[in-house]
Amino acid sequence: MAKSLPVLPTTPQQAAHHQPPARRETRQIDVGGVAVGGGAPVSVQSMTTTQTHDVNATLQQIAALNAAGVDIVRVAVPRQEDADALAAIAAKSTVPVVSDIHFQWKYAMAAIDAGVAKVRINPGNIHKAGDTSKVKVIGDAARERGIPIRIGVNGGSLEKRLLVKHGGVTPEALVESAMDEVAILHDVGFGDIAISVKHSDPWVMIQTYRLLADQTDHPLHLGVTEAGPKGTGTLKSAVGIGTLLAEGIGDTIRVSLSADPVEEVKAGIGILESLHLRERGLDVVSCPSCGRAEVDVYTLAENVQKGLEGIDVPLRVAVMGCVVNGPGEAREADLGVAAGKGKGQILKKGEVLFTVAEDDIVETLVHFATEMADEIRAERGEGDPAVIA
Numbered sequence: 001m002a003k004s005l006p007v008l009p010t011t012p013q014q015a016a017h018h019q020p021p022a023r024r025e026t027r028q029i030d031v032g033g034v035a036v037g038g039g040a041p042v043s044v045q046s047m048t049t050t051q052t053h054d055v056n057a058t059l060q061q062i063a064a065l066n067a068a069g070v071d072i073v074r075v076a077v078p079r080q081e082d083a084d085a086l087a088a089i090a091a092k093s094t095v096p097v098v099s100d101i102h103f104q105w106k107y108a109m110a111a112i113d114a115g116v117a118k119v120r121i122n123p124g125n126i127h128k129a130g131d132t133s134k135v136k137v138i139g140d141a142a143r144e145r146g147i148p149i150r151i152g153v154n155g156g157s158l159e160k161r162l163l164v165k166h167g168g169v170t171p172e173a174l175v176e177s178a179m180d181e182v183a184i185l186h187d188v189g190f191g192d193i194a195i196s197v198k199h200s201d202p203w204v205m206i207q208t209y210r211l212l213a214d215q216t217d218h219p220l221h222l223g224v225t226e227a228g229p230k231g232t233g234t235l236k237s238a239v240g241i242g243t244l245l246a247e248g249i250g251d252t253i254r255v256s257l258s259a260d261p262v263e264e265v266k267a268g269i270g271i272l273e274s275l276h277l278r279e280r281g282l283d284v285v286s287c288p289s290c291g292r293a294e295v296d297v298y299t300l301a302e303n304v305q306k307g308l309e310g311i312d313v314p315l316r317v318a319v320m321g322c323v324v325n326g327p328g329e330a331r332e333a334d335l336g337v338a339a340g341k342g343k344g345q346i347l348k349k350g351e352v353l354f355t356v357a358e359d360d361i362v363e364t365l366v367h368f369a370t371e372m373a374d375e376i377r378a379e380r381g382e383g384d385p386a387v388i389a
């Protein structure tokens, strides 16, 4: 069934209401080439559910998230072996990788050394009461490498003193925790900071981010934490994240679901599209390639991108490095190729259509993409005016 498209404005008065909400002014940070804040498009994040030290499995999940349209991917680093795997993952991933660190400041240092695009730390557990030295060390290292840090506060791990001071997990307690950590990093001259103050209750989360937005110009990462399974989790996230974005608050988002993370990306993109904060154009995505790759994915993706230049409708084309997992990982893309030795399977909406010789891949994709683009334009009423009349 054809995807429903937004009703396009036909008068200037209607067009005025199709403008996205005005955005809060913030500083801008750079997450591995994806600008966050400072007027940049709101980016969509997700998190892998693999054991991070299983490099192939993690890269394969990143491939699926990329095909679904993710902008930034976070990986958990709970053990030394996960920290050890970061260099290989960061080098191969086709989207910026953020390392998620709790408790172990040394893993944050390892992640920075490994070349990740950003580090997330949680003030509630990264330093012992009163001793902020480790956060300063992380700030110094991040500055040297030119990567940002996200201060990610959540209700479940708030420092005891703040719980006592504010009478539990309140917006004031969450915001104070975040701003204390910002001050520690500012002390060492580090300002490339994004902040999140997630809560599992969307209404508390909304109030918390509003309070935070009044106190800082750092870009904000929005999310309802532990939102639940796909249905209720999407609903809570749409209310929490959507309300704030409609008020201009929020620069990057993650929908947290107890489900395949691809569902998080779909929900995140849906929220942005609902608010006219994202109008998709042509999007060529490629898998990071792992031990299974049988072709040079990067060169193939580049050639596909060149071949599709000029297509101006929402169309996602995935270039995957193997026929084993490529079709599954590309299932959210509109069109794709899963390339093998000397050949490529052409996919449409995740279904394999047929196999072509490697030399014919680009031409075949261009043919199908042009056909699909014409269909989309016709659906939008943008075809040949004579035909429409």
Ligand code: SF4
Pocket (backbone or CB within 6 Å): 059, 060, 063, 287, 288, 289, 290, 291, 292, 293, 294, 320, 321, 322, 323, 324, 325, 326, 329
């Ligand atoms: Fe996935 Fe295959 Fe690419 Fe590896 S080479 S990331 S399995 S599509």
